[in-house]
Amino acid sequence: MDEPIISSNLELPGFRFHPTEEELIDFYLKNMVFRRKLHFDIISVLNIYQHEPWDLPGLAKIGEREWYFFVPRDRKHGNGGRPNRTTEHGFWKATGSDRKIVSLLGHNRVLGLRKTLVFYRGRAPRGSKTDWVMNEYRLPDNCSQPKDIVLCKIYRKATSLKVLEQWAAKEEEEQEILKSIQEEAAAAVETVAAASFSSIFVISNISTFIQWRLT
Structure with a gap:
């Protein structure tokens, strides 16, 4: 049995994790959805909506200014099946429409979709906007694989x-x-x-x- 290339506790001097959107979807998310086991474990599986955004950096396995998580999609009951994105002290609100992520290799192949959300303190529809931002990546809607998990990147909006x-x-x-x-x-x-x-x-x-x- 092969040993993991990188353990879950990363201590590699000089190592930085800055994947592109194409890499996030076409490699990390797709392998997770298809249940393909990787030789390294650097993205945690976590229901981030059970935590406030300022607590997430301490729960990530790696990251300095950006933190990544595989997130199970929690559906609201009786509300069109929309994902539940509320936390104890606030909620994540989508900004604009979803953006298609297209392969840079050509052929206009749509790899997935990105939804951008901002965290608000308080309860919807009212709330106080914060500088916490999330990019939620998911596979295309026409994908035959289950879409019960997404990949989220959490960061603070830079001035x-x-x-x-x-x-x-x-x-x-x-x-x-x-x-x-x-x-x-x-x-x-x-x-x-x-x-x-x-x-x-x-x-x-x-x-x-x-x-x-x-x-």
């Missing part, structure tokens, strides 16, 4: 470089304004101090002159 630059520019502008105010305040203090000294000098001279005339 764009443009926004970061705007924040930096705004902070720099505020620092310049503060510096200008401090310089003006210091100059005003010096002016007041100089004026006070001049007044004292004048009053002192007047007092001396009066005393001289009286003698």
Whole structure:
């Protein structure tokens, strides 16, 4: 019996897991659906809806900014069979329509579908939007294999470089304004101090002159 190439506890210096969407669907998900055993175990099977998104990084087997899970599809009862995507403290809400993932090798072969969802705190239809995002990958609807499991990628929405630059520019502008105010305040203090000294000098001279005339 062959030993696993990679154990479930990965400790490989320099190893990074950044699969493409094609690799996620055509290799990892398809092998999972077809029950093909792999020589490594790096994606956990987990019902992520029993956990909040901020707890998922600690439950993944690998990942730094992106975390992957095979997720059994939990159906709602009496609601058209839609998947149940609620957690104890919130819910995942789909954004837009599903996107087809096409093979890069040509022939326009549809490998699967990607649904993008955002996590909201609270209860639907109301809720507070968070920066937690999920890409849910599934096999095509015309696939003859069971579709009771999907592959999910969890991550936090990154702040764009443009926004970061705007924040930096705004902070720099505020620092310049503060510096200008401090310089003006210091100059005003010096002016007041100089004026006070001049007044004292004048009053002192007047007092001396009066005393001289009286003698």
